[in-house]
Amino acid sequence: MNKIFTILLLIVSVNFFSQGYFSGNINYCTPQNENSKKKFDAVIKALQFPNLYDKATRAIVDVTAKDPTYCDAFFMVGYLSDFKKSIRKLLHTIMLQIVWLKINH
Numbered sequence: 001m002n003k004i005f006t007i008l009l010l011i012v013s014v015n016f017f018s019q020g021y022f023s024g025n026i027n028y029c030t031p032q033n034e035n036s037k038k039k040f041d042a043v044i045k046a047l048q049f050p051n052l053y054d055k056a057t058r059a060i061v062d063v064t065a066k067d068p069t070y071c072d073a074f075f076m077v078g079y080l081s082d083f084k085k086s087i088r089k090l091l092h093t094i095m096l097q098i099v100w101l102k103i104n105h
Helices: 002-022 035-045 050-066 071-080 083-105
Strands: none
Touching: 035 050, 035 071, 050 071, 050 083, 071 083
């Protein structure tokens, strides 16, 4: 009974928190660039239209390249990126993030 309750609680909490996150209302980190937040919000809105996924993917990868501290954008790249087209740019951005973390911590 305890396992069932734990699993049910986990499912409900994940569903609750993901709804706010994917609506663009919740952000876990603050972007350095105000334009990054505007582009992130535009990507969230573009997710309502499947024909805009490619443009949304390019836009969010661009945000991560220009603002390597914006963790929410990195999270969204994981959902949107087409591996063959954006992996090189994504890896470069991740490397920048690692360097930034080493310098600042």
